[in-house]
Amino acid sequence: xxxxxxxxxxxxxxxxxxxxxxxxxxxxxxxxxxxxxxxxxxxxxxxxxxxxxxxxxxxxxxxxxxxxxxxxxxxxxxxx
Amino acid sequence: xxxxxxxxxxxxxxxxxxxxxxxxxxxxxxxxxxxxxxxxxxxxxxxxxxxxxxxxxxxxxxxxxxxxxxxxxxxxxxxxxxxxxxxxxxxxxxxxxxxxxxxxxxxxxxxxxxxxxxxxxxxxxxxxxxxxxxxxxxxxxxxxx
Numbered sequence: 001x002x003x004x005x006x007x008x009x010x011x012x013x014x015x016x017x018x019x020x021x022x023x024x025x026x027x028x029x030x031x032x033x034x035x036x037x038x039x040x041x042x043x044x045x046x047x048x049x050x051x052x053x054x055x056x057x058x059x060x061x062x063x064x065x066x067x068x069x070x071x072x073x074x075x076x077x078x079x080x
Numbered sequence: 081x082x083x084x085x086x087x088x089x090x091x092x093x094x095x096x097x098x099x100x101x102x103x104x105x106x107x108x109x110x111x112x113x114x115x116x117x118x119x120x121x122x123x124x125x126x127x128x129x130x131x132x133x134x135x136x137x138x139x140x141x142x143x144x145x146x147x148x149x150x151x152x153x154x155x156x157x158x159x160x161x162x163x164x165x166x167x168x169x170x171x172x173x174x175x176x177x178x179x180x181x182x183x184x185x186x187x188x189x190x191x192x193x194x195x196x197x198x199x200x201x202x203x204x205x206x207x208x209x210x211x212x213x214x215x216x217x218x219x220x221x222x223x224x225x
Contacts, residue, residue, distance in 0.1 A: 004089075005091055006088065006090055007095075032120065032126060034095050069116070069134075070172075074084065074085050076082075076083050076142065
């Protein structure tokens with residue numbers, strides 16, 4: 001499963017919240033983030049800052065749960 | 081032939097584009113979406129922007145799925161006109177297409193990674209074209225055998 005390129009609710013550990021606080025970012029436990037990509041290290045989230053979007057790594061060690069809508073199905077028929 | 085895209089994702093470009101859309105132009109949330117936004121503590125406006133970005137990206141993905149369907153149909157029609165392509169579906173979360181073929185009432189389902197299709201359509205890769213052709217030729221052999 002690939003979960004990049006979508007808005008996801010991320011539940012963050014207390015240590016993760018401390019890290020976010022150190023970066024002067026929202027340190028809420030439950031965050032709605034745009035996940036641009038993921039890799040072995042963790043989640044790469046797009047975070048708007050004063051000078052534009054930044055990419056922030058949230059390590060998997062700090063992620064307790066993820067929740068996102070899978071989305072609707074859109075169908076068309078091109079031939080009978 | 082049925083062509084479908086299952087699920088959403090939103091490209092960074094669409095995500096950026098919907099940031100600046102005025103609130104009154106955002107889609108209305110269903111009662112169920114409103115309830116989910118409330119439970120997850122997401123501002124309704126942010127949830128609506130996400131839905132809009134998802135729908136816009138879905139339209140682009142539907143075009144890609146349609147392009148693959150035409151490719152498959154042309155490829156198969158050329159050498160095996162008796163085989164019918166019945167369904168082409170992109171599973172957005174899995175980044176994979178499912179192509180359903182039929183010959184004499186016998187179904188054959190094959191799966192193709194989205195990366196190969198992107199390499200062919202976006203990158204114009206000769207390798208990807210050969211790989212796609214091989215996948216479908218093998219599948220047709222399976223269905224007509």
